[in-house]
Amino acid sequence: MARIKDVAELAGVNRSTVSRIINGEGKFRADTVRKVEAAMAELDYRPSAIARSLATSSSNMIGLLVTYYTGGFFGEMMDQVQAELDLNKKFLITAQGHQTEAGEREAIQRFNDLRCDGYVLNSRHLSDDELRELAKKPTPFVLVDRLVEGLESRCVTFDHVEAAKAAVEHLIEQGHKTIGCIAGSPNRLSSQLRTQGYREALKQDGLLISEDLEDAGDYRQASGYHAAKRLYEANPNMTAIFSCSEDMTSGAVQFFHEQGIKIPEQVALISFDSIDRCEMYYPKVSSVHFPISDMARLAVEVLMKQINNQPIEAHHQLPHELRIRNSSTVS
Incomplete structure (x- = not known):
C-alpha cells in the first residue's frame, strides 16, 4: 500500500507539500499540483480519512437523523442528502430516532462522538427548548420540516x-x-x-x-x-x-x-x-x-454555508405544487 512519502518521492516534493495539496491548504504552482496528482494516480494512493481528520480538525462527516429507515419518504431524504454531500466531498452518517425523544437525543450524541462537522435533523420529538440549547454548541445543524422560534435560519420548512x-x-x-x-x-x-x-x-x-x-x-x-x-x-x-x-x-x-x-x-x-x-x-x-427531495438538498446547502461561515437567509420555506390527475376529475 502506497504511503504519503512514496507520493512525495515520485513527485519530487516533500511530504508536507503533498499533505497540504491533499487538504487544500495554501497555494502551489499548477505544475506542482499536477505532479502530485499524477503520482497519487500512478501509485493508486488514497488519503486516510482518519489522518485527514486529525490534520484538519474536520471529520468530513455529516450526521443525518431520521425517524426510521423504512419507507419511501425517508429513503428519498437519505438519497438526496447523500447526493449533495458527495458533491461537497463529505461522508454521510445516519441514525434513527426510533420515534422517541431519547432516541433522537442518543443519535445526536453519536454524531457528536464521531466529531461530525454538522447535522441534518428531521427531529419530531425533541422540544424547541432543547433544540435551542443544541444551537448554542459549536456544531452547526439544520432542521428539516420543523420551524423553531429563534432558529429560523436553521429551518427548512413546508406549509x-x-x-x-x-x-x-x-x-x-x-x-x-x-x-x-x-x-x-x-x-x-x-x-x-x-x-x-x-x-x-x-x-x-x-x-x-x-x-x-x-x-x-x-x-x-x-x-x-x-x-x-x-x-x-x-x-x-x-x-x-x-x-x-x-x-x-x-x-x-x-x-x-x-x-x-x-x-x-x-x-x-x-x-x-x-x-x-x-x-x-x-x-x-x-x-x-x-418536496422532500428539494428540502433535503436545500438543508445540505444551508448546512454547508454554516460550516463555511457564509451568510444564510432568515428562513427557508418551500412551496407546494398541486398535481391534478384522473382521481379527482370526471372527464
Missing part, C-alpha cells in the same frame, strides 16, 4: 396547512360538498397541520365539518384501507376523500377497487405525495406535492 387547503379546495371546486379526511397520527405535527388545512378549507366554504368525516391512520397502507372503509360505510353521501399520505392513499385505492367503487365517478380522491407514488396508482391520483 402543510396551505398545501392541505389547496388540495381540499380543488375537491370543492369540482362540486364536492361532503368530503372525508384520512388523517395521520394525531401525535405528529405534520398530521395535525394537514388536518387543520382540511378543516379550514371546509369552513371557508361553509361545508360540513364533522368527526364522522375524519379517520386517523398511521401513515401506513393498512391504516388507509381501514380508514377508507370506515369513512365510506359511515357516510354513504360522501363523494370525495382527502388523504394525508401516499401510503394511506394506496390502502384507500385498494379498498375501493375491492368493493367495485369507481374513482372518481363515485368517490373522488386527492392525496399528499412526497415521492410521486400517486402517479403509479390506478387511476392516477391527484396530489399536493411535498
Whole structure:
C-alpha cells in the first residue's frame, strides 16, 4: 500500500507539500499540483480519512437523523442528502430516532462522538427548548420540516396547512360538498397541520365539518384501507376523500377497487405525495406535492454555508405544487 512519502518521492516534493495539496491548504504552482496528482494516480494512493481528520480538525462527516429507515419518504431524504454531500466531498452518517425523544437525543450524541462537522435533523420529538440549547454548541445543524422560534435560519420548512387547503379546495371546486379526511397520527405535527388545512378549507366554504368525516391512520397502507372503509360505510353521501399520505392513499385505492367503487365517478380522491407514488396508482391520483427531495438538498446547502461561515437567509420555506390527475376529475 502506497504511503504519503512514496507520493512525495515520485513527485519530487516533500511530504508536507503533498499533505497540504491533499487538504487544500495554501497555494502551489499548477505544475506542482499536477505532479502530485499524477503520482497519487500512478501509485493508486488514497488519503486516510482518519489522518485527514486529525490534520484538519474536520471529520468530513455529516450526521443525518431520521425517524426510521423504512419507507419511501425517508429513503428519498437519505438519497438526496447523500447526493449533495458527495458533491461537497463529505461522508454521510445516519441514525434513527426510533420515534422517541431519547432516541433522537442518543443519535445526536453519536454524531457528536464521531466529531461530525454538522447535522441534518428531521427531529419530531425533541422540544424547541432543547433544540435551542443544541444551537448554542459549536456544531452547526439544520432542521428539516420543523420551524423553531429563534432558529429560523436553521429551518427548512413546508406549509402543510396551505398545501392541505389547496388540495381540499380543488375537491370543492369540482362540486364536492361532503368530503372525508384520512388523517395521520394525531401525535405528529405534520398530521395535525394537514388536518387543520382540511378543516379550514371546509369552513371557508361553509361545508360540513364533522368527526364522522375524519379517520386517523398511521401513515401506513393498512391504516388507509381501514380508514377508507370506515369513512365510506359511515357516510354513504360522501363523494370525495382527502388523504394525508401516499401510503394511506394506496390502502384507500385498494379498498375501493375491492368493493367495485369507481374513482372518481363515485368517490373522488386527492392525496399528499412526497415521492410521486400517486402517479403509479390506478387511476392516477391527484396530489399536493411535498418536496422532500428539494428540502433535503436545500438543508445540505444551508448546512454547508454554516460550516463555511457564509451568510444564510432568515428562513427557508418551500412551496407546494398541486398535481391534478384522473382521481379527482370526471372527464
